[in-house]
Amino acid sequence: MDKPDKNFTSQREQQLAKIRHFCAYRDRCHAEVRSKLLEMKVYGDELEEMMAELITDGFLNEERYARSYVRGKFRINGWGRNKIIPALKLKKIHSSLIKQALNEIDEDEYLEHIKQVIDKKYASMTDGSGYEKRQKLIRFAMLKGFELDIIEQLIDEISD
Incomplete structure (x- = not known):
C-alpha cells in the first residue's frame, strides 16, 4: 500500500518539475x-493545488505576464x-490587469511609433489619389492595432 503513494508522489514531483521549467x-x-x-493529465484538485503552488512560488503571475506581453508585442512586433x-x-x-499592463507603453513612444509606421508606409506608396492613399494608410495602421483618431491626426500632419 505504501508503494503506490510513493509512485504517485514521485510522479507529482516530476509533473511539478516539468511545469516549473515550462513557467x-x-x-x-x-x-x-x-x-x-x-x-x-493533471486534473481536479491536484491541478488546482499545482496552480496554487506555482503562484505561491512566483512561477506564475498574471500581472507580470500581461506587462511582459504588452511590452513585447509593442516593442518587438509593433502592435497597437x-x-x-x-x-x-x-x-x-x-480587464483590470490589461488596463494596468497597457500603462507599460509610454504615450510619447507610442505616438512616435505610429508616426514612423505611417511615414514609412506613405513613402512606399507610389500611385493613387490623395483620398486613396489616405484610406490605405488608415487601413494599414488600423490592422497594426492603432486607434483611428490618432491615425487620422497623424495623417493630417503628413498631408499638410
Missing part, C-alpha cells in the same frame, strides 16, 4: 499553464493597443 522558460498566463497541466487588448482577452487575462 521558468518565459512568463506564462494561467490559461497556458492550466492547458499544459491538462495535457500532462487595439491589437494587444483582444489578444490578452483571448488568453483570459482580466
Whole structure:
C-alpha cells in the first residue's frame, strides 16, 4: 500500500518539475499553464493545488505576464493597443490587469511609433489619389492595432 503513494508522489514531483521549467522558460498566463497541466493529465484538485503552488512560488503571475506581453508585442512586433487588448482577452487575462499592463507603453513612444509606421508606409506608396492613399494608410495602421483618431491626426500632419 505504501508503494503506490510513493509512485504517485514521485510522479507529482516530476509533473511539478516539468511545469516549473515550462513557467521558468518565459512568463506564462494561467490559461497556458492550466492547458499544459491538462495535457500532462493533471486534473481536479491536484491541478488546482499545482496552480496554487506555482503562484505561491512566483512561477506564475498574471500581472507580470500581461506587462511582459504588452511590452513585447509593442516593442518587438509593433502592435497597437487595439491589437494587444483582444489578444490578452483571448488568453483570459482580466480587464483590470490589461488596463494596468497597457500603462507599460509610454504615450510619447507610442505616438512616435505610429508616426514612423505611417511615414514609412506613405513613402512606399507610389500611385493613387490623395483620398486613396489616405484610406490605405488608415487601413494599414488600423490592422497594426492603432486607434483611428490618432491615425487620422497623424495623417493630417503628413498631408499638410
